Amino acid sequence: MSKSICYGRCKRTLGRASLTFFTVCFLSPVHADYDSEMVEQRIEKLISSMTIEQKVGQMVQGNITHVTPDDVSRYFLGSVLNGGGSWPNGRKESSIYDWLDAADKYHEASLDTRYGSAGIPIIWGTDAVHGHNNVKGATLFPHNISLGATRNVDLVREIGEATAREVSVTGLDWVFAPTIAVSMDTRWGRAYESYSDDTQIVSDYAAAMILGLQGKLHQLPQPGRVIATAKHFIGDGGTTRGIDQGDTRLSLEELLRIHGPGYKKAIEANTQTIMASFNSWNGKKIHGSKQLLTDVLKTDMGFDGFVVGDWDGHGQVEGCKNTSCAQAILAGIDMFMVPKQWKKFIANTLKQVRDGEVPMSRIDDAVRRILRVKIRAGLFSKERPSKRLLAGDLAIMGSSEHRALARRAVRESLVLLKNNGGILPLRGEPKLLVGGDGADSVAKQSGGWTLSWQGNKNIPTDFPGATSIFEGLKKAVEDIGGSAELTTNDSWSDVFNPDVAVVVFGEDPYAEGVGDREDLLFCDSYSDNLRLLARLKERGIPVVSVMLTGRPLIVNSQINQSEAFVVAWLPGSEGNGIADVLVADKYDRPRFNFTGTLPFGWPDVEISKGNPDLPAALMVFERGYGKSYGDTVDVKADLTEVACALKELKPLVIFNGTTRKPFTAYVADSADYSIPVSGASTVSPSQSLSVMTVDGDVQEDSRLVTWSSDDDRDIGGEFFWRSSSVLDWRDYLDQDAALSMTFKVIEQPEGSVVQEMDCGISCSAELDMGGFFKNVPEDQWVRSATPLKCFVRAGADLSQVRAPLILKTRKTFSIIIKDLRLATDLPESAIMQCN
Numbered sequence: 001m002s003k004s005i006c007y008g009r010c011k012r013t014l015g016r017a018s019l020t021f022f023t024v025c026f027l028s029p030v031h032a033d034y035d036s037e038m039v040e041q042r043i044e045k046l047i048s049s050m051t052i053e054q055k056v057g058q059m060v061q062g063n064i065t066h067v068t069p070d071d072v073s074r075y076f077l078g079s080v081l082n083g084g085g086s087w088p089n090g091r092k093e094s095s096i097y098d099w100l101d102a103a104d105k106y107h108e109a110s111l112d113t114r115y116g117s118a119g120i121p122i123i124w125g126t127d128a129v130h131g132h133n134n135v136k137g138a139t140l141f142p143h144n145i146s147l148g149a150t151r152n153v154d155l156v157r158e159i160g161e162a163t164a165r166e167v168s169v170t171g172l173d174w175v176f177a178p179t180i181a182v183s184m185d186t187r188w189g190r191a192y193e194s195y196s197d198d199t200q201i202v203s204d205y206a207a208a209m210i211l212g213l214q215g216k217l218h219q220l221p222q223p224g225r226v227i228a229t230a231k232h233f234i235g236d237g238g239t240t241r242g243i244d245q246g247d248t249r250l251s252l253e254e255l256l257r258i259h260g261p262g263y264k265k266a267i268e269a270n271t272q273t274i275m276a277s278f279n280s281w282n283g284k285k286i287h288g289s290k291q292l293l294t295d296v297l298k299t300d301m302g303f304d305g306f307v308v309g310d311w312d313g314h315g316q317v318e319g320c321k322n323t324s325c326a327q328a329i330l331a332g333i334d335m336f337m338v339p340k341q342w343k344k345f346i347a348n349t350l351k352q353v354r355d356g357e358v359p360m361s362r363i364d365d366a367v368r369r370i371l372r373v374k375i376r377a378g379l380f381s382k383e384r385p386s387k388r389l390l391a392g393d394l395a396i397m398g399s400s401e402h403r404a405l406a407r408r409a410v411r412e413s414l415v416l417l418k419n420n421g422g423i424l425p426l427r428g429e430p431k432l433l434v435g436g437d438g439a440d441s442v443a444k445q446s447g448g449w450t451l452s453w454q455g456n457k458n459i460p461t462d463f464p465g466a467t468s469i470f471e472g473l474k475k476a477v478e479d480i481g482g483s484a485e486l487t488t489n490d491s492w493s494d495v496f497n498p499d500v501a502v503v504v505f506g507e508d509p510y511a512e513g514v515g516d517r518e519d520l521l522f523c524d525s526y527s528d529n530l531r532l533l534a535r536l537k538e539r540g541i542p543v544v545s546v547m548l549t550g551r552p553l554i555v556n557s558q559i560n561q562s563e564a565f566v567v568a569w570l571p572g573s574e575g576n577g578i579a580d581v582l583v584a585d586k587y588d589r590p591r592f593n594f595t596g597t598l599p600f601g602w603p604d605v606e607i608s609k610g611n612p613d614l615p616a617a618l619m620v621f622e623r624g625y626g627k628s629y630g631d632t633v634d635v636k637a638d639l640t641e642v643a644c645a646l647k648e649l650k651p652l653v654i655f656n657g658t659t660r661k662p663f664t665a666y667v668a669d670s671a672d673y674s675i676p677v678s679g680a681s682t683v684s685p686s687q688s689l690s691v692m693t694v695d696g697d698v699q700e701d702s703r704l705v706t707w708s709s710d711d712d713r714d715i716g717g718e719f720f721w722r723s724s725s726v727l728d729w730r731d732y733l734d735q736d737a738a739l740s741m742t743f744k745v746i747e748q749p750e751g752s753v754v755q756e757m758d759c760g761i762s763c764s765a766e767l768d769m770g771g772f773f774k775n776v777p778e779d780q781w782v783r784s785a786t787p788l789k790c791f792v793r794a795g796a797d798l799s800q801v802r803a804p805l806i807l808k809t810r811k812t813f814s815i816i817i818k819d820l821r822l823a824t825d826l827p828e829s830a831i832m833q834c835n
Contacts, residue, residue: 043371047364054118055367056349061125061308063339064102065090065680069109075346076117078370080106081125082134083311083339083699084453084511090680092451092462093136096170100392103171103385121379128175129193129449130572132166137464139166139402140446140572144179145550146413148195148599149569153208155409160212162402165224169397171385173377174227176275178209180262181237185615186600188242189515192447192550192570196599198623199258203265206230210269217270221378223389230266232277232310234292235259240613244513245278245698255281263301272305272373276333278313288317293332306334306369311699324348326357334366398465403574410577416594416627418565418635423542425629426500427584429481432473433498436505437526438548440470440486445548447570448511453700454658455509457678463573469504469546472576476583490531501536505529506548513698514657515550520603520616522553523644525661533561546578552602556620556639590629597626605640649735652822654721654804657701662725667691668718689717696818704746705807706814716810720803721820727801729788735824738785738831739804742819745776751811757791758803765794783830790834
């Protein structure tokens with residue numbers, strides 16, 4: 001019999017909360033017409049023949065960097081994933097055939113019964129969140145916030161269909177999309193993964209994207225369809241201050257009213273998987289919440305697919321660790337994402353079942369759900385990945401049809417905030433100057449979750465077939481008899497006298513955690529952009545600003561300086577979609593009009609100073625605002641400006657999850673003094689020093705630095721962060737700031753360790769830290785802070801800092817660094833004394 005939880009007049013009580021005022025009902029079971037008796041009988045027959053080891057194996061998903069095909073055969077794994085920055089053979093350049101070869105090997109291994117496997121096909125999941133974005137050459141669609149500006153659910157469905165086709169080309173079955181978060185505070189670093197802060201928009205888009213990816217339920221086994229994932233259940237966009245993986249403090253009624261409708265629509269659209277969220281709900285991690293995962297999601301919402309955990313998310317549950325979490329199993333997680341330590345997790349789970357801590361009925365329920373999804377997706381009857389209909393079809397990956405769709409999405413997502421004097425569209429054979437650091441950067445316009453997790457180490461050759469904004473503008477202007485010149489700084493050629501300029505600027509790529517902000521004031525880290533705007537104003541050249549951003553930010557100064565201001569969000573690989581709207585045809589008529597509207601309000605002032613827990617309240621432009629070419633009303637250039645220089649001196653983050661601009665991490669030894677740290681691992685030429693990306697608190701947020709020499713005659717190695725520009729830290733010295741590092745000693749040093757600050761030629765300060773590190777207990781997180789005055793006493797000139805931290809030793813030493821920053825508000829216990 002169907003159960004329901006009403007978003008209407010419902011007398012049912014759930015926990016301590018009575019649901020009495022919602023407006024729509026969750027009805028279940030949504031899939032009853034498809035769950036034929038034959039399918040359920042097949043599931044029961046499989047389960048009855050499976051051993052406990054086979055069942056627990058089905059519940060585990062490891063990352064391809066830590067799972068071999070042989071592992072799949074021996075441990076009966078139900079799934080693998082390629083996390084952000086994970087590719088076949090560890091190569092970002094991996095071809096479609098490399099992906100297919102890996103998919104074949106995992107698939108064949110799952111069917112290999114030599115070691116006792118039940119022969120259940122494996123499922124491979126991937127973060128295809130704006131196209132098949134981990135694969136070189138794939139179409140990169142605009143991010144979700146861009147799509148939220150289009151108000152076009154049919155477009156979203158078509159993007160889902162195109163994404164599913166490109167994923168199918170590589171032989172994968174499952175995507176971790178869509179994100180249906182309702183971002184209530186855009187300081188959150190994942191705000192661009194949210195379609196809007198309007199629950200209705202998010203709900204409509206959730207259903208459309210799932211329909212595009214999966215089709216209707218009976219279509220799921222067909223070629224060009226993949227399993228979708230609604231994520232992250234629940235409240236990921238509602239955390240206090242927008243802190244990633246933070247705490248969402250709401251009553252159950254409010255949690256479901258704001259963040260629940262998207263999941264209702266997702267379940268109605270037959271999403272087969274739902275991913276649990278990292279965040280807490282009123283202090284309790286959702287990965288451990290039976291009330292939400294089982295009582296609400298599975299029982300009341302009627303979800304009969306399986307719940308997958310996020311990257312070691314179970315390890316954050318109180319009393320748990322990455323290798324063991326009975327609480328999360330009991331709460332309702334069915335498949336555990338254990339990227340690296342999955343063997344220990346399996347062993348501990350088997351023990352928990354045998355000891356009676358986890359009942360077999362819960363294991364059977366989880367496996368039953370996993371098998372149900374695999375059967376619905378047709379995995380038991382499909383050939384190996386490389387033999388499927390669309391596999392290896394190079395004409396589909398990054399096809400002209402898909403790129404045209406992405407280009408259309410770019411056009412429809414652009415939001416015109418200002419167009420004084422009707423300067424747009426550009427017309428009449430214009431002489432166009434195009435500048436700004438984002439003008440000719442596909443990497444910047446594509447944002448995070450692009451080829452890697454953070455999307456911050458990509459270069460032009462990583463984007464075959466893509467078009468930068470400048471390339472699109474240049475062609476469009478030349479097509480109407482004009483000309484265009486690119487400037488990479490604040491100058492242009494003497495013979496080129498522009499009559500209009502387009503300046504493209506905005507946020508650098510980021511993803512979760514790293515993208516969190518303390519405020520919404522945009523302070524451009526590229527000084528050339530500021531100088532270019534000033535010089536253009538001085539010369540009387542009108543400016544069209546194009547902003548690349550994953551969220552609304554306070555840019556009143558830039559709006560005031562611009563005749564026209566366009567929000568391009570994160571458009572992806574098809575930058576020519578911007579020129580389609582900005583440049584007229586040869587008859588001076590718009591080729592396409594602006595139709596995009598703001599999916600979030602655009603903030604006017606700093607975060608509420610009275611209560612910084614609250615999001616920005618005062619808006620320059622409200623959600624839904626967006627001008628078109630028919631709107632001739634000018635925007636006054638009198639918006640209140642907040643100078644970045646007048647901001648309160650705040651911590652300067654050098655490394656937290658990733659290295660922040662303008663810094664770069666390096667390793668060095670006698671053979672080479674500046675090898676940039678990149679990818680999962682970097683090793684110095686002499687092999688004496690290595691840097692690896694590892695998990696600290698969350699996914700790949702730390703760096704393991706290991707010196708392996710034990711020869712005193714060896715020159716040793718250096719690990720350091722260096723700035724691309726000279727830094728003046730004298731203001732921080734006046735505030736008694738210190739260089740703070742959060743770290744864990746893995747192996748205490750055998751010899752001396754020097755911590756150095758470099759300030760140019762014949763200018764440095766060295767501190768002997770060997771004794772300190774030798775006294776730090778191994779395998780414990782420690783925060784220590786070295787006051788800037790210590791470096792000054794040792795000879796540093798803080799007016800010209802180049803490298804804030806250099807660590808060097810000649811003997812063995814191993815340390816994990818999680819955070820490095822310049823800060824003033826530090827606990828007394830963390831501050832070191834100057835020797």
